[in-house]
Amino acid sequence: MAVTPTPATGACGRIDVAAVKRDFPLLHVHVHGRPITYLDSAATSQKPQAVLDRLDWYYRNINANVHRGVYSIAEEATNQLETARDRVRSFIGAKSTAEVVFTKNATESLNLVIQGWGRANLSPGDAVVLTHLEHHANIVPWQILATERELELRWVPLTADGHLDTTHLDQLLDGAKAFSFTAMSNVLGTVTPVRELADAARAAGAISIVDACQYVPHLPTDVQAMGADFIAFSGHKMCGPTGIGVLWGREELLDAMPPFLGGGEMIRDVRLDGFTPNDLPWKFEAGTPPIAEAIGLGAAIEYLETLGMVAVRQHEIDLVGHAMQVLTERFGERIQIHGPVNPQDRGGVLSFAFDNLHPHDISQVLDQHGVCVRAGHHCAKPLMRVLGLQATARASFYIYNDEADVEALAAALESAADFFML
Amino acid sequence: MPGLEDLYREIILDHYRNPRNRGELPVPPAHKVEGFNPLCGDEIVIYLEVSDDNVVNDIKIAGQGCSISQSSASMMSSAVKGKTVDEVRELIRAFKSMMSIHESSLEGEGGEGEDGAVNGSGVKLGDLEALRGVVKFPVRIKCATLAWNTLTQALDEIG
Ligand SMILES: Cc1ncc(COP(=O)(O)O)c(C=O)c1O
Numbered sequence: 001m002a003v004t005p006t007p008a009t010g011a012c013g014r015i016d017v018a019a020v021k022r023d024f025p026l027l028h029v030h031v032h033g034r035p036i037t038y039l040d041s042a043a044t045s046q047k048p049q050a051v052l053d054r055l056d057w058y059y060r061n062i063n064a065n066v067h068r069g070v071y072s073i074a075e076e077a078t079n080q081l082e083t084a085r086d087r088v089r090s091f092i093g094a095k096s097t098a099e100v101v102f103t104k105n106a107t108e109s110l111n112l113v114i115q116g117w118g119r120a121n122l123s124p125g126d127a128v129v130l131t132h133l134e135h136h137a138n139i140v141p142w143q144i145l146a147t148e149r150e151l152e153l154r155w156v157p158l159t160a161d162g163h164l165d166t167t168h169l170d171q172l173l174d175g176a177k178a179f180s181f182t183a184m185s186n187v188l189g190t191v192t193p194v195r196e197l198a199d200a201a202r203a204a205g206a207i208s209i210v211d212a213c214q215y216v217p218h219l220p221t222d223v224q225a226m227g228a229d230f231i232a233f234s235g236h237k238m239c240g241p242t243g244i245g246v247l248w249g250r251e252e253l254l255d256a257m258p259p260f261l262g263g264g265e266m267i268r269d270v271r272l273d274g275f276t277p278n279d280l281p282w283k284f285e286a287g288t289p290p291i292a293e294a295i296g297l298g299a300a301i302e303y304l305e306t307l308g309m310v311a312v313r314q315h316e317i318d319l320v321g322h323a324m325q326v327l328t329e330r331f332g333e334r335i336q337i338h339g340p341v342n343p344q345d346r347g348g349v350l351s352f353a354f355d356n357l358h359p360h361d362i363s364q365v366l367d368q369h370g371v372c373v374r375a376g377h378h379c380a381k382p383l384m385r386v387l388g389l390q391a392t393a394r395a396s397f398y399i400y401n402d403e404a405d406v407e408a409l410a411a412a413l414e415s416a417a418d419f420f421m422l
Numbered sequence: 423m424p425g426l427e428d429l430y431r432e433i434i435l436d437h438y439r440n441p442r443n444r445g446e447l448p449v450p451p452a453h454k455v456e457g458f459n460p461l462c463g464d465e466i467v468i469y470l471e472v473s474d475d476n477v478v479n480d481i482k483i484a485g486q487g488c489s490i491s492q493s494s495a496s497m498m499s500s501a502v503k504g505k506t507v508d509e510v511r512e513l514i515r516a517f518k519s520m521m522s523i524h525e526s527s528l529e530g531e532g533g534e535g536e537d538g539a540v541n542g543s544g545v546k547l548g549d550l551e552a553l554r555g556v557v558k559f560p561v562r563i564k565c566a567t568l569a570w571n572t573l574t575q576a577l578d579e580i581g
Contacts, residue, residue, distance in 0.1 A: 032425075358488035360462055360565065368426050377463045390463040390486055419426065420435065420489065 015307055015315045017402040023048040023303075024400050034370035037408040042186050042214060042349050042396035043374055044236045047300070051239060054299035058292045066291055067265060067282075081291050084298030085281070091301045092231070093222035094248055098280040101247040101254070102294050106213040107137040109232035109247035110180075112284060113209055114141040116257045117230070118178070124150035127176040129206070131156040131164055132386045133185040133192070136379045138211045142180065156181070158386060162188040162339040166196075173204035181208070183215035183231075187378045187392065188339030189320070189346035191219070198227040207253065213237060217398075218316055218347050220309035223248055235293065240300035244293035247284070254280050261286035304399075312399055316348035319397050323350055323406045330410055331355075334417070338392060348397035351378075355417045359393040362416050369412035428555035429562065430489065437493035442500050445482040447471055452480070453580050457572030459564050464491045466569055470576045476507045483569070490553075490562050495569035497550050507577060514570050516545035520554055521567050 021027050026046045029036050038046060064074040066081050085097045094100055103109045122128070128142055128151055146153050154172045159165045162185070173179060179201035184191045194210060201208040208228040215221065216231075217238035223231060230253070235244035249257075259266055259277050263286035268276045277283040304312065321343035327335050331354070338351040354362060359375030366373055373395045377384045384390065395409055447454075447469035457466045464487030471480040481503055483495045498517075502510045556566045 358492075360464075360488035360490070360562070364429065364559070364562070365426065376461065381463070384463065390465070419430070420438075 013308055013311045013314075015311050015399055017315075017400060020048075020307070020400045021402075023050070025049060025052070027400055031370040031372075032368050037369075037371040037405050037412075039395040039397065039401065039405060039409060040372045040374050041217075041237070041398035041401075042378075042394065044242070045217065045239050045398055046400065047241065047296075048239055048303050050303050051241065051296050051299045055241060055292050055296045058295050063292070065288055077291060080295045080298075081289065084294045084301075087298040087301045088246055091221065091305070092216065092246075092248060093224050095224075096251060099248055099251050099254065101249070101281040101284045102289055103245040103247055103284075104243050104290060105236070105245035106211065106232045106234040107245070109245050110137050110209070110211060111141045112247055112260045113230045113232070113249065113257075114145055114180070116260045116284070117207070117209075117253065118142075118145045118149070120256070120258055122149050122151055122177055125152065127152040127154055129154045129156060129172050129176045129179045129181075129201075131181045131192075132158050132383055133164065133182050133188065133190060134180075134380065134383070135182065135186055135211060135213070136381070137213075138180055138182060138209075139382060161341060162190050163345070164190070164192055164197075166193075166200075169197075169200055170204070173200055173206055176201075176204060176206045179204075179206050179208045180211070182211040182213075183226075184212075184218070184347045184349075185339070185380075185383070186214050186349060187351050187380050187383055187394065189349035189351070190340055191215070191345055191347055194226045194228060198229075202227070214347055214349070217304075219313050229253055235297040235300065238297075238300055239303055240297035241293045243290045244297045246297075251280065254284070257284075259283055259286070263287045265289070307399060315399060316397055317343050319401060319403070319406070320346060320348050320350065322403060323395070323397070323409070326406050326410055327352070327413075331413070335413075338387065338389075348401075349394060350396070351392040351394045353389075353392065354413055355420075357416060357420055359391045361420065362393045362413070365416035365419055366409070366412045369408065369415065371408055371412045373409070424555065424558035429559050431552040431555065433497075433549055433552045434489065434493040437496040438489040441483070441492055441496040443482050443496065443503070444484070445469075446484055447480060447482050452482075453576055455572055455576040455579065456485075457568050457575065459487070459491065459568050461564060462488070464488060464565060464568060466491065466495055466572050468495075468569070468572050468576050470573070470580070472507060472580055478502050478505055478507070478510060487568065488562075488565055490556060490565040491568045494553055494566045497553070498569050498573065501548065501550060502573070507580075510573070511577065512545050513547075514574055516547055517550055517553075517570055518567060520547065520550075521557060521563050 024046045062073045062076040064077045066078040089097050089100050157165045183194050198208040210228045210231040212231045212233045216233040230249040236242040266286040268278050334355045336353045340346045363375040375393050376391050452469040452471040455468050466485035469482040473479045481499045
């Protein structure tokens with residue numbers, strides 16, 4: 001079995017960032033001759049050695065297709081896959097593994113529930129409520145279904161500081177069948193009041209679907225406490241490999257849903273005149289699943305659990321607060337940080353405008369300093385339009401970032417300004 | 423590994439800081455076309471006035487974008503003013519061939535033209551040569567070609 005790393009939590013549940021950094025091989029590469037400063041974890045996180053080892057171990061020792069195999073390694077691969085599922089279950093506080101569906105990413109999870117639940121439950125004239133904060137993954141699948149089913153899409157607007165404006169939420173939810181919203185914005189960092197929103201949806205007779213892609217990697221997650229009906233997230237943003245995502249849903253809702261993709265694994269029986277779907281969760285897992293990826297996600301969760309998600313959350317609040325302070329002290333009016341002003345209300349994401357420089361130019365110069373930030377619309381074009389922005393530069397933080405990374409960012413920004421001398 | 427100087431030549435920064443032909447023209451007689459770079463949200467609006475004898479009388483550029491897309495548009499506007507539509511089309515072809523990764527970097531030929539001639543077409547790119555370095559930064563090629571694709575669209579629409 002793969003070696004588990006020494007836990008990188010020090011005394012009093014704080015993260016020992018230096019120790020965490022040592023666990024991530026990629027954080028030791030050089031870019032343009034400089035040590036890398038990776039500030040794009042909202043796009044994808046880096047992977048600890050323990051995850052890389054687990055993937056390698058899987059392929060070297062037990063690689064076989066799962067379910068149906070009678071020989072030992074097939075059985076072991078199946079065991080490991082289902083163990084990983086149970087790890088996800090306990091990580092998010094789900095009642096049963098029947099509620100944990102593996103997909104390829106959050107996008108597929110959202111499409112699965114929107115198409116699966118939506119097709120079975122929505123008819124022309126029905127309303128669905130979304131918010132202005134959404135990623136395209138929680139907009140476009142609804143638009144596809146809205147065209148097909150003639151649905152009305154309603155939108156929860158934003159307040160000036162980037163929170164959801166829930167003043168008229170009850171009116172928006174009135175008569176709506178579903179409320180689909182993000183738990184944390186990948187652009188503004190806004191953490192939304194999931195429980196409150198889910199309760200409002202339930203009171204209005206609507207189901208709630210949560211895009212938790214930026215939430216599960218960064219905050220302690222308890223699907224019971226969140227009170228929603230479905231949540232979607234990706235493994236690659238939480239130290240896991242790409243190609244693995246999760247849809248959690250309440251068992252009774254998943255049970256009542258028709259299958260999404262058809263094929264092997266998802267059936268109990270197939271006859272010439274039809275098929276009988278498999279039990280949950282396999283009913284929604286057509287074809288050979290991402291076996292290594294799921295097992296790798298299991299290792300990622302073990303890693304995060306040794307750090308403790310409460311410590312992870314505290315670390316990010318502290319670091320984002322520190323970054324906001326350093327950048328505003330240093331640059332004053334020259335920098336404008338988008339989104340909530342209180343670090344407690346946001347995740348580890350900082351979108352900003354700097355010195356009238358275009359985000360593309362900023363990130364190009366930053367790259368020369370080894371600093372990786374993202375520039376663009378971050379797959380949230382409706383939000384960018386609402387904000388009146390074309391693009392932003394975005395730095396995002398995770399467990400392996402520290403104050404030195406903030407300093408590298410600030411220094412690189414200074415040199416970008418010098419370079420363009422606008 | 424290519425450095426920043428390969429991308430941001432002084433003349434590019436100059437056009438970025440002081441863009442030429444910024445503004446709008448009355449439509450008609452001018453023709454207005456908008457272009458978008460869906461990847462980064464850059465947008466450009468071109469106002470093009472072509473005379474009856476097919477000469478670009480005037481051109482104005484509006485919109486927002488990064489230094490590469492803005493300077494490319496600015497240089498383009500200076501380069502096409504007073505040229506015939508045929509000459510402009512030739513210039514677009516020459517520019518786009520300079521921006522094509524395959525021709526200039528993979529095959530290594532048709533590289534730095536001594537006097538700005540590209541791929542033997544005989545078209546002088548002049549200042550536009552400064553944008554050649556963009557090819558070494560493939561994600562930025564779309565920024566450099568945005569104005570040119572939009573101009574092509576304008577010419578096609580004028581017919
Ligand atoms: C808020 C949010 N939702 C959905 C997604 C889509 O995730 P994936 O591309 O892994 O499916 C992302 C990733 O960028 C995101 O940030």
